Amino acid sequence: MSAFHEEIDVDRSPGDVWAYLSDPSHLPEWQASAVSVEQLDEGPFGLGSRIRVTRHVGRREIPMTMEVTEFEPPHTWGMRGIDGPVRGSVHGEVVPLADDRTRVTMDLDFEGRGIGKVLLPLVVRPQLRKELSHNERLLKKRLEHTAA
Template identity: 30%
Template sequence: MVDVTRTFTVATPPRDVQEYLADFANAREWDPGTVLCAPLGTGPVGVGSRWRNVSKIAGAETELTYELTRLEPGRVVFVGRNDTATSTDDISLAPADGPGTTITYHATIEFQGAAKLAAPLAKVVFEKVGSDTEKSLTRILGATV
C-alpha cells in the first residue's frame, strides 16, 4: 500500500475549495498525472457521482473509475478502482488561521495481485506526485502570504 499526505494552506475560502474539489473533473487542472477526467452521467455533483479518470504516471497510463463517496462540510472523499488498484483521496478542509483554507490531502493506493510488487517503487513516485499536486492546488486556489 502507498500512503501519501500533504497539508498546506491556500487563499480561497473553504466553501469555494470544497465546491471546486468535489467536481473530480477539475482534476485535469490540478492533478499532474491526469490526462482525462470525464463525468459518467449527468446531474449535479453529489455522493455517488462517478468519473472516468485516465492518468499517466512515470510513463505508464492507467484508467480508474472514481466515485464521490463522502461529501460533507470540510470533507471530500473519492475512491477510484480498476482491476489492479484501489485509490482513495481523502481531503479535509478547515478554515486557516488567516484568510483561506488549510487542506489535508491524504491519498492511499492499494494494489491487488501482482501489482503489489510495485508498491515500494510506487511510494517514491507518488511522493513526488503529492508534492506536485500541492503546488498545483496552491497555484490554482491561491498562495497565502
C-alpha cells in the same frame, strides 16, 4: 493511518476552495499525473458519483474508476478506486482558518491487486512521492490566482 498525508494553507475562502475541489474536471489542472477526467453518471457530482480518471503511471496512460464514498459540503469528501490493479482512496477536508484563509488536508492510500501488488511499491508510490509537492504548489497557485 494513510500512506500519504498532505496539508496546504491557501489565501482563499473555504467556499471557493470547496467549489474548486468538488469539481473533478479540475484534477488535471493541479495533479501532474491526471490526463483527463470523465464523470460517468448524469446529474450533480456527489455521494455515489463515479468518475474515470486517466493517469500517467510510469510510461502508460491508465484509466481508473473512482467512486465518491463521502461528500459533506463544504467540508469533507472521500473517494475510492473500484477497478484496476492499483486502487486508490482519498479523504479530504476543507478547514476554515482566520482571515478567510483555508487549510486543505488530504490522506491518500493505495491497494494493489494482481500486478498492482508489484506496481504499487515499484512505480506508483515512488511517482506519487515525487509528484505530491509539485501538486501542492499547483493547487495553491490555482486556488489563489484563479476565480472559483
